[in-house]
Amino acid sequence: MEAESKPVMTLPRVNAGMKTSSHPLKRWTKLLLQSRTGTVGMIIVLGVIFVAVFADLIAPHNPAANNLSNIMQPPAWVAGGSWDFALGTDNLGRDILSRIIVGTRVSLLVGVFSVVLAGLIGLVVGIVAGYYGGWLDNVLMRLVDSFLAIPSILFILVFLSVFEPSITLLIVVIGLTNWVTYARVVRGEVLSIKEREYVKASKSIGTSHRTIMLRHILPNIVSSFIVISALSVATTIILEASLSFLGLGIQPPDVSWGAMLTDGRNYLATNWWVATFPGVAIVITVLGIIFLGDWLRDVLDPRAQVSRKGGGK
Amino acid sequence: MNMPVEVKETPEGKTGHLLKIEGLKKHYVLSTNLMGKPVKSLKAVDEVTLTIREGETLGIVGESGCGKSTLGNMITRLIEPTGGKVVFENRDLLSMSEKEMRNVRKDIQMIFQDPFSSLNPRMRVFDIIAEPLRTHGVATGESLKKRVEELLEIVGLNRSQGKRFPHEFSGGQRQRIGIARAIALHPKLVVCDEPVSALDVSIQAQILNLLIKLQKELNLTYIFIGHGIPAVKYISDRIAVMYMGEIVEMASKENLFKATKHPYTQGLIDSVPIPDPLLRRDREELLIKGEVSGESDPGEGCRFYPRCPFGTEMCRIEKPSLREHAPDHFAACHYPLS
Numbered sequence: 001m002e003a004e005s006k007p008v009m010t011l012p013r014v015n016a017g018m019k020t021s022s023h024p025l026k027r028w029t030k031l032l033l034q035s036r037t038g039t040v041g042m043i044i045v046l047g048v049i050f051v052a053v054f055a056d057l058i059a060p061h062n063p064a065a066n067n068l069s070n071i072m073q074p075p076a077w078v079a080g081g082s083w084d085f086a087l088g089t090d091n092l093g094r095d096i097l098s099r100i101i102v103g104t105r106v107s108l109l110v111g112v113f114s115v116v117l118a119g120l121i122g123l124v125v126g127i128v129a130g131y132y133g134g135w136l137d138n139v140l141m142r143l144v145d146s147f148l149a150i151p152s153i154l155f156i157l158v159f160l161s162v163f164e165p166s167i168t169l170l171i172v173v174i175g176l177t178n179w180v181t182y183a184r185v186v187r188g189e190v191l192s193i194k195e196r197e198y199v200k201a202s203k204s205i206g207t208s209h210r211t212i213m214l215r216h217i218l219p220n221i222v223s224s225f226i227v228i229s230a231l232s233v234a235t236t237i238i239l240e241a242s243l244s245f246l247g248l249g250i251q252p253p254d255v256s257w258g259a260m261l262t263d264g265r266n267y268l269a270t271n272w273w274v275a276t277f278p279g280v281a282i283v284i285t286v287l288g289i290i291f292l293g294d295w296l297r298d299v300l301d302p303r304a305q306v307s308r309k310g311g312g313k
Numbered sequence: 314m315n316m317p318v319e320v321k322e323t324p325e326g327k328t329g330h331l332l333k334i335e336g337l338k339k340h341y342v343l344s345t346n347l348m349g350k351p352v353k354s355l356k357a358v359d360e361v362t363l364t365i366r367e368g369e370t371l372g373i374v375g376e377s378g379c380g381k382s383t384l385g386n387m388i389t390r391l392i393e394p395t396g397g398k399v400v401f402e403n404r405d406l407l408s409m410s411e412k413e414m415r416n417v418r419k420d421i422q423m424i425f426q427d428p429f430s431s432l433n434p435r436m437r438v439f440d441i442i443a444e445p446l447r448t449h450g451v452a453t454g455e456s457l458k459k460r461v462e463e464l465l466e467i468v469g470l471n472r473s474q475g476k477r478f479p480h481e482f483s484g485g486q487r488q489r490i491g492i493a494r495a496i497a498l499h500p501k502l503v504v505c506d507e508p509v510s511a512l513d514v515s516i517q518a519q520i521l522n523l524l525i526k527l528q529k530e531l532n533l534t535y536i537f538i539g540h541g542i543p544a545v546k547y548i549s550d551r552i553a554v555m556y557m558g559e560i561v562e563m564a565s566k567e568n569l570f571k572a573t574k575h576p577y578t579q580g581l582i583d584s585v586p587i588p589d590p591l592l593r594r595d596r597e598e599l600l601i602k603g604e605v606s607g608e609s610d611p612g613e614g615c616r617f618y619p620r621c622p623f624g625t626e627m628c629r630i631e632k633p634s635l636r637e638h639a640p641d642h643f644a645a646c647h648y649p650l651s
Contacts, residue, residue, distance in 0.1 A: 196430045196431075197425040197426070197427055197430045197431035198430065198431050198432055198433040200386075200391050200423075200425065200431075201423065201425060201431050201491070201494065202433075202444065203391060204389045204391055204418060204421075204422065204423045205418060205422070205444060205445040205448055205494075205498075206414075206415040206416075206418035206419070206445075206448055206449065207444065207448045208448075211448070215433075215436070215444075216433050216436075219433075219435040219436075220433070220434070220435055301434075301435075302434065302435060302478040302480065303434060303478070303480045
């Protein structure tokens with residue numbers, strides 16, 4: 001026979017020497033630990049989820065309790081601060097740390113679920129439009145165009161002013177406006193993938209369209225999908241912030257990072273900590289999700305891994 | 314197979330015709346008038362008529378863009394023809410519904426040119442080869458596993474290699490996987506769309522030999538599309554030469570090379586480099602100048618006229634039809650070379 005199958009180039013992060021572990025969980029943990037960004041991302045994301053779930057237990061103060069005798073206290077390590085309010089207080093004397101902890105819940109819910117919703121709609125529309133083409137593609141893409149023509153914030157504003165704002169509504173509305181980006185990207189990918197010979201081969205075998213879409217097309221667009229999803233979580237958290245700024249997002253006494261950020265904007269020159277810490281929370285969370293997404297993308301691509309038996313032969 | 318069985322007659326008294334192509338056309342509309350009627354179209358394949366006999370290998374050669382791959386893709390209906398007929402075992406494939414067609418696909422399989430894009434990078438080799446078997450519900454579970462392993466061995470791979478992903482294989486090995494997939498359902502006809510063009514020369518021969526071996530063992534009929542004369546000559550029983558969407562010459566391999574009729578065929582044959590300089594000196598070469606003109610509408614006369622060294626006024630005005638100049642030797646030329 002011809003040349004032995006070559007050991008394949010590997011990304012240094014996801015590396016060789018995999019033994020077929022008995023348990024898939026074990027195998028994934030091992031894969032995760034081999035990647036620094038993956039590990040960091042996973043730790044951050046698990047941490048954020050933990051905080052969101054146990055927010056009420058962790059928060060040292062009631063996040064909604066005004067305390068007018070303690071307004072605008074600086075963080076503990078700045079002159080005039082105290083460890084009682086580790087990250088300081090805001091203009092109503094509310095503890096910023098507690099508010100961030102409790103706000104995790106809303107921000108994460110909105111960020112993750114609206115991305116999941118938008119992603120699912122976009123994925124289905126994009127695959128169907130790209131794969132079938134023709135008039136269906138035209139109709140769907142003109143729909144996407146009209147969505148893109150209206151600034152999504154405007155669309156969301158209309159919805160939120162008609163209906164009673166709530167977290168569920170926020171998620172649904174953001175999801176229903178943001179799917180267009182996914183549909184566009186996914187369709188583009190599908191257009192290139194459906195011309196590959198393996199799709200043709202599958203058609204010539206007689207495989208049904210559904211199976212082709214699920215087995216040949218979907219797995220091959222997963223990596224770009226994960227990347228845009230991870231980035232979208234970030235933009236969604238920020239979108240929620242701008243909605244809260246306009247008074248249409250999360251309504252007090254509920255807290256979200258975005259709302260805190262906009263609250264603190266007015267005091268940026270004099271009391272920087274009010275806006276800074278929620279901002280830092282957003283940055284850390286988004287980074288964690290992006291790291292994790294990046295790792296996931298690499299792991300899901302068989303080309304990036306050495307065969308589980310450990311390389312060539 | 315499990316379609317309503319028609320009595321398999323041999324209409325022309327010759328050995329059974331497996332596939333007949335009649336007046337097959339593919340025109341791509343380039344521009345339309347206000348009413349949406351096409352005014353300009355590119356004739357990728359125009360009025361191709363040919364028959365493929367059971368058990369033979371029909372080679373189709375021609376330079377890039379001559380429509381040979383389009384022809385191959387139309388046979389399997391990966392490209393919908395503009396007109397014409399593809400008659401497989403006395404049934405016209407083009408008038409079939411998608412459902413009926415699915416059944417026939419079992420009997421007609423394809424091998425593709427690029428072994429790097431013809432295998433889904435996200436699927437294990439086992440699943441790639443199992444796909445046709447699963448699609449048609451031929452085998453499941455243990456029998457599926459056995460069949461796939463058997464197929465791997467038939468094409469010269471190791472049965473344990475099924476667990477791997479395509480990127481772990483070399484070009485030649487990947488083409489073997491593609492072949493295993495194509496023969497999995499015991500097809501009658503295999504359309505090989507330039508199966509060796511993307512491979513190293515040393516590996517080309519291995520793949521060709523594998524195809525020949527499989528043909529004998531499994532009683533396959535091949536349509537072998539290629540742009541290199543040597544590979545097509547090696548494997549084919551009969552050869553059809555295509556130029557700008559039309560067949561210009563078709564004959565048995567021996568006749569095509571010994572008694573070449575069409576100047577274009579001669580040009581193709583002479584364009585193959587001869588490694589030995591002494592032999593090369595003796596050869597009278599007919600070199601074809603220029604390239605296929607990109608014109609969508611080549612005008613009235615012979616399509617080869619602009620590049621033909623022997624072209625006359627007659628060739629410019631009147632298009633030669635494909636005629637039988639010698640028994641079973643067809644050529645479309647007013648002035649055949651021999």
